[in-house]
Amino acid sequence: MANVIKLRKGLDVNLKGKASLEIMQTKVEGQYALVPDDFYGMKPKVVVKEGDAVKVGDALFVDKNHPEVKFVSPVSGTVALVERGERRKVMSVRVDADGKQEAVSFSEKDPLKLLLASGLFGFFRQRPYDVVANPEDKPKAIFVSAFNSMPLAQDFEYVLKGQEQTFQAGLSLLSKVAKVYLGISAKQKTPVLTAPKDCTVTVFDGPAPAGNVGVQINHVSPINKGEVVWTLGAEEVLFVGRLALTGKVDFSRTIAIAGSEVKAPKYAKVLVGQPLASVLAGQLDEQKSLRIINGNPMVGVKTCKEGFLAAHATEVTVIPEGDDVYEMLGWIAPRMKEFSTSRSYFSWLKPKKTEYTLDARIKGGERHMIMSGEYDRVFPMDIYAGYLVKAIISGDIDRQEALGIYEVAPEDFALAEFVDSSKLELQRIVREGLDILRKENM
Amino acid sequence: MNSLRKFFDKIKPNFEEGGKLHAFRSLYDGFDTFAFVPNATAGRAGTHVHDAIDSKRIMSLVVIALVPALLFGMYNVGYQNALAAGQLENATFWGMFWFGFLAVLPKLIVSYIVGLGIEFTVAQWKNEEIHEGFLVSGIIIPMIVPVNTPLWMLAIATAFAVIFAKEIFGGTGMNIFNVALITRAFLFFSYPSSMTGDDTVWVAQHTICGLGFDVPDTFSAATPLGEIAAGASALSTSLCDQVCGFIPGSIGETSVIAIALGACLLLWTGVASWKIMLSVFVGGALTGWLYNATGLSPLTPLQHIVLGGFCFGAVFMATDPVTSARTEGGKWIYGLLIGFVAVTVRVLNPGYPEGMMLAILLMNLFAPLIDYCFVSRNISRRAKRANSK
Numbered sequence: 157m158a159n160v161i162k163l164r165k166g167l168d169v170n171l172k173g174k175a176s177l178e179i180m181q182t183k184v185e186g187q188y189a190l191v192p193d194d195f196y197g198m199k200p201k202v203v204v205k206e207g208d209a210v211k212v213g214d215a216l217f218v219d220k221n222h223p224e225v226k227f228v229s230p231v232s233g234t235v236a237l238v239e240r241g242e243r244r245k246v247m248s249v250r251v252d253a254d255g256k257q258e259a260v261s262f263s264e265k266d267p268l269k270l271l272l273a274s275g276l277f278g279f280f281r282q283r284p285y286d287v288v289a290n291p292e293d294k295p296k297a298i299f300v301s302a303f304n305s306m307p308l309a310q311d312f313e314y315v316l317k318g319q320e321q322t323f324q325a326g327l328s329l330l331s332k333v334a335k336v337y338l339g340i341s342a343k344q345k346t347p348v349l350t351a352p353k354d355c356t357v358t359v360f361d362g363p364a365p366a367g368n369v370g371v372q373i374n375h376v377s378p379i380n381k382g383e384v385v386w387t388l389g390a391e392e393v394l395f396v397g398r399l400a401l402t403g404k405v406d407f408s409r410t411i412a413i414a415g416s417e418v419k420a421p422k423y424a425k426v427l428v429g430q431p432l433a434s435v436l437a438g439q440l441d442e443q444k445s446l447r448i449i450n451g452n453p454m455v456g457v458k459t460c461k462e463g464f465l466a467a468h469a470t471e472v473t474v475i476p477e478g479d480d481v482y483e484m485l486g487w488i489a490p491r492m493k494e495f496s497t498s499r500s501y502f503s504w505l506k507p508k509k510t511e512y513t514l515d516a517r518i519k520g521g522e523r524h525m526i527m528s529g530e531y532d533r534v535f536p537m538d539i540y541a542g543y544l545v546k547a548i549i550s551g552d553i554d555r556q557e558a559l560g561i562y563e564v565a566p567e568d569f570a571l572a573e574f575v576d577s578s579k580l581e582l583q584r585i586v587r588e589g590l591d592i593l594r595k596e597n598m
Numbered sequence: 599m600n601s602l603r604k605f606f607d608k609i610k611p612n613f614e615e616g617g618k619l620h621a622f623r624s625l626y627d628g629f630d631t632f633a634f635v636p637n638a639t640a641g642r643a644g645t646h647v648h649d650a651i652d653s654k655r656i657m658s659l660v661v662i663a664l665v666p667a668l669l670f671g672m673y674n675v676g677y678q679n680a681l682a683a684g685q686l687e688n689a690t691f692w693g694m695f696w697f698g699f700l701a702v703l704p705k706l707i708v709s710y711i712v713g714l715g716i717e718f719t720v721a722q723w724k725n726e727e728i729h730e731g732f733l734v735s736g737i738i739i740p741m742i743v744p745v746n747t748p749l750w751m752l753a754i755a756t757a758f759a760v761i762f763a764k765e766i767f768g769g770t771g772m773n774i775f776n777v778a779l780i781t782r783a784f785l786f787f788s789y790p791s792s793m794t795g796d797d798t799v800w801v802a803q804h805t806i807c808g809l810g811f812d813v814p815d816t817f818s819a820a821t822p823l824g825e826i827a828a829g830a831s832a833l834s835t836s837l838c839d840q841v842c843g844f845i846p847g848s849i850g851e852t853s854v855i856a857i858a859l860g861a862c863l864l865l866w867t868g869v870a871s872w873k874i875m876l877s878v879f880v881g882g883a884l885t886g887w888l889y890n891a892t893g894l895s896p897l898t899p900l901q902h903i904v905l906g907g908f909c910f911g912a913v914f915m916a917t918d919p920v921t922s923a924r925t926e927g928g929k930w931i932y933g934l935l936i937g938f939v940a941v942t943v944r945v946l947n948p949g950y951p952e953g954m955m956l957a958i959l960l961m962n963l964f965a966p967l968i969d970y971c972f973v974s975r976n977i978s979r980r981a982k983r984a985n986s987k
Contacts, residue, residue: 169647307647380984447639453646475646479639482603486635487654494650500659500867501650516639520652521631521727524771527656528924529871538980542924543973558977566644573645577653578771583644 158350160342161375163362165536167497167571171307171453172511173421175412175471177314180424180435184255188231188429189239189248190216194467195227195278197287197594200246208235213260213274213405216249224291228275230407230428232258248464251429259404267332271396274405279392279467283373283385285594286565295334295386297377300327302349302390303341305367306452306570308414310470312390313344314423315410319394320348326397328354334386339372362536364454370568374537379563391470412471413439415453416513417446430465432472445477447516454570455583478515486519494519497533497575523578531572531582539563541572545582548589553596556589566590606630624721628728653770657730659869663860664737664914670856671849672698675745676810678801678846682819683811697810701802702849705740708749712756713739720765731770731777731920732760738778738914741850742907742955743785744799747792755784775962776921779955786955794951797824800846819846823906823944827951831896840904851910861913870917873929878912879903881937895945902941911940911954921962925972932968936961 192200199220204210210233215226231253239247264270271277272291280289280298289295302312316323330336331354340349342361350357358376360366369387379385388396391409398406407428413435414421424435432448440446440461449456450466453473457466465472483491495503495512503512531541539560547555566583573582606629612619613626630636631654640646676694680686713732721728739756763780764773786793793799797818805812822833822845835845843853851857864870886899895902902908916922916936923932936957943953950956 171647378980378983380980382984447646449646456643456646458642458646473646477639479637481635481637483635484602484633486650487632487652487658491650496650498649498651498655498867500655500869514647516646517635517637517648518640519635519648519650520654521636523653523727523729524769526653526731526771527869527919528922529926532926538976540925540973540976558980559973560976560980570645574647575649575651577649577651577656579648579652581641581644584641 158340158357158359160359160361163360163366163371163375163536165533166305166363166365167534167575168305168363169307169454169495169514169574170509170511171475172416172513173414173418173473174308174511175310175414175421175423177311178422179410180413180422182424182426182430182434184231184253184257184427186431186434187236187250187252188229188233188427188431189250189464190227190229190429191248191464191466192217192227192246195288196281197285198225198278200227202238202246202249204235204238204249206235206238209233210235210251211258211260212407213262215275216251217246219278219288222291224272225277225288226272226275227278228405232256259406261403262399262405263403267329270329270399271333274399276392276395276399276405279395280386280388283370283379283387283565284562285590286567287590287594289386290384293384293386295384297335297337298330298333298386298388299337299339299369299373299376300330300355300388300390300393301339301367301369301372303339303344303367304452304470305341305364306454307364308412308471308473309367309452310391310410310412310423312470313346313349315391316346316348316394319397320346322394322397322401323348323390324352324397325400326393326395327352329396329400330388330393331355337372337376339367339369339376341367365534365568365571366536368565368568370563370565371536374539374563378538378560381557381562383562389468389470392468409465409470411435411465411469414471415449415474417441417444417474417476426465428465428467432459432463432465433461435472436461436474440474445480447475447477449473449475453514454574455567476513476515478517481515481517498577518579520577520579522580525578525580527577530575530577531569534571534575535568537563537568541569545569545580545585548585551592553593556593561589561593602633606633621722624718624726624728628718628721631727654730656869657733659863659867660734660914661737663863663869664734664741664850666856666859667850667853667910668702668737668741670843670853671741671851672702674698674843674852675701675802675849677844678745678819679803679810679813682801682803682813682817685811689811693809697802697806700806700809701745702740704749705743705747705752705849706737708753709739709756710736712753713760716757716760716765720769724769726769729770731764731773735760735777735781738850739781742778742782742848742910744793745802745849746799747785751785751789751792752781755781755788758784771920773920774966775959776915776918779915779959779962782955783959794824821845821847821906821951822901823951826895826897827944827948833901837901837904840901845905848907848910851907854904854909857909857913864913864917870913871919871922871929873926874917874922874933875912877930877933878916878937878940881934882908882912882941883937885938885941889941889945902944906944906952907954908940911958912936915958916961921965923965923968925969928965928968928972932961932965935964 282289336355569582675698680689759780886902889895940957
């Protein structure tokens with residue numbers, strides 16, 4: 157029987173617009189884009205020219221510091237554009253899909269070499285620093301979380317239906333690289349999740365962020381200074397599984413199209429880098445000021461209708477932007493529609509299943525940290541979150557190390573940022589702290 | 599609502615960079631965000647949705663929680679005046695209340711004008727938004743001084759506290775000491791005769807706008823704790839009066855019932871830490887019992903808690919989240935020690951009949967040390983884990 161860990165700290169925010177359990181199919185057509193920024197911590201070197209013909213699995217760009225880490229095309233077709241921004245920074249590499257999806261076959265025997273050659277290694281992230289993994293490291297383990305507990309997130313168990321063998325094949329291949337730990341939710345019952353081969357399963361029972369791989373690592377095998385673990389998304393294990401079974405890469409995902417502003421929220425079968433217009437067409441109210449998010453509302457990245465599905469995104473969320481809302485005397489008004497963990501609002505009176513429509517407003521001015529214990533209530537790790545944030549703000553690297561910065565990623569602070577009455581941008585602060593630390597330790 | 603918004607939007611350009619009234623930008627910002635929830639939206643990456651709570655609402659809740667004690671304090675000012683003049687049977691409820699209202703209102707205005715004036719100036723100078731912290735300090739300050747405190751003293755003390763206890767540290771959230779208590783400590787040590795002195799400071803002695811009564815010059819009234827410190831073995835007021843608050847004392851501190859109403863709001867909304875509040879009372883009661891049992895103090899533990907500023911301090915000032923301990927375990931120790939020190943100062947130091955102010959200030963100083971111990975435990979646990987591998 158798998159080890160069960162009960163988590164009490166955390167918060168489930170019930171947002172309106174959950175994806176209903178039906179899948180919209182999309183055609184492979186139009187322009188696809190791979191965005192280097194989605195692979196955080198890597199310096200891209202583009203290895204194709206505009207006009208080059210590429211197959212699925214052909215590298216579009218590689219990591220300048222580790223050229224063996226490739227980032228490959230999700231579609232077959234012609235390279236249409238290498239988009240550059242300020243100081244010639246590569247913003248995206250776009251490929252016009254020909255719809256044939258011809259794929260490169262990979263036959264490397266060594267599992268790590270296979271992952272590198274096929275471009276799947278680029279999807280691995282490492283702790284510390286939450287950046288693209290370094291293939292020269294010897295990770296102590298690979299952690300996979302099979303569920304996302306954030307609001308409006310994809311239900312992986314639903315996505316997994318019919319792909320159980322692929323998932324097992326993926327886990328088996330990963331286990332040849334390092335010890336694999338799988339974290340599952342207490343609600344998940346699919347046999348391949350509860351009793352897979354070649355990996356250790358831990359059940360996490362509790363509110364968000366129980367599905368965060370960082371929380372799971374902290375409870376299963378916390379990272380000490382000098383240790384490295386790799387993490388991989390559950391759906392990316394399916395990519396690995398397909399590679400193991402067929403020798404080819406297939407970047408199909410089943411993402412959730414969710415959020416209060418989506419007319420008919422449901423799942424969609426897409427490819428990494430898919431143009432969002434193909435899944436959002438007819439779903440949005442053009443008159444309204446909307447925020448389209450690559451990912452879920454807690455950790456995603458803002459994008460636009462012309463954007464492309466981010467490499468790691470398992471959902472696309474649309475919420476009201478809220479920049480046209482003026483609420484009078486908010487400091488005292490009851491504001492019945494708002495959600496709050498504070499009892500000074502009335503959301504605690506409403507039934508638990510009440511769904512809220514939250515917009516992107518911060519709803520307050522940024523202040524110094526005033527209240528104590530706010531972060532810790534939603535931070536189920538053995539770490540003093542407030543003290544760690546203060547150490548990062550003050551740039552005290554020794555103290556950051558002592559307080560456990562190597563164990564955290566920005567996403568672990570998402571709920572703390574949500575509840576923070578001082579409205580600090582905690583994820584940005586933690587990201588900057590990790591970046592500085594990484595530079596110092598290089 | 600729309601017309602107010604339009605008005606704000608119309609005058610806004612004047613306050614922006616290059617506008618005629620740019621020097622008052624912080625003032626404009628203050629009023630704009632007071633009238634309307636700011637509609638700035640989240641950045642490109644990070645958490646896109648936010649909890650509706652913000653520091654304005656938290657501070658406003660504390661102010662609301664203080665209102666019962668403030669209103670009762672106003673009434674009690676009138677009541678004590680009538681009592682001292684021997685005119686209680688001639689006084690009406692509203693007559694006493696309005697007298698107290700007129701006696702307290704100038705202090706409230708002075709405290710807010712001085713404090714907020716400094717806040718606005720600093721916000722403008724540092725190009726920051728105005729912090730709401732002083733909304734709370736500004737109402738507490740008049741409530742923890744005797745009714746006869748001259749306004750100029752209050753102004754100087756408030757300015758001193760806001761500048762030297764808060765702004766030089768970086769504003770609300772960065773201060774080490776509770777601002778309102780520093781105001782009181784400044785008054786207490788700079789103008790001792792006006793703060794306890796000859797026991798004439800606790801009761802308003804002159805009519806205001808025809809309200810109230812003139813009290814004979816020879817009159818003096820000590821607080822119950824003052825009576826004990828002066829050597830009395832029993833109190834001149836009943837326990838019922840002490841709980842209801844019909845006793846001389848600082849304006850807002852006397853009524854346990856009014857303070858309890860505020861405490862309920864603070865605990866219910868989670869603004870104040872129940873751990874701190876409870877542990878202050880437990881610490882005070884235990885210490886009071888110890889001194890009572892050993893014969894050092896004639897007061898029972900219950901009397902220690904209901905008298906003086908104990909309740910007010912425990913509910914509204916020990917729980918200040920900025921200056922109290924921030925770790926959950928630390929909160930217990932912090933609270934217990936406040937209760938212990940407060941009663942100890944009362945009993946063992948004949949010079950100071952009241953010890954709550956000094957106890958909280960002392961523990962404000964020690965709160966970071968308490969937290970340090972708890973955080974260090976976490977750090978050493980992590981270090982041990984790394985070394986054991």
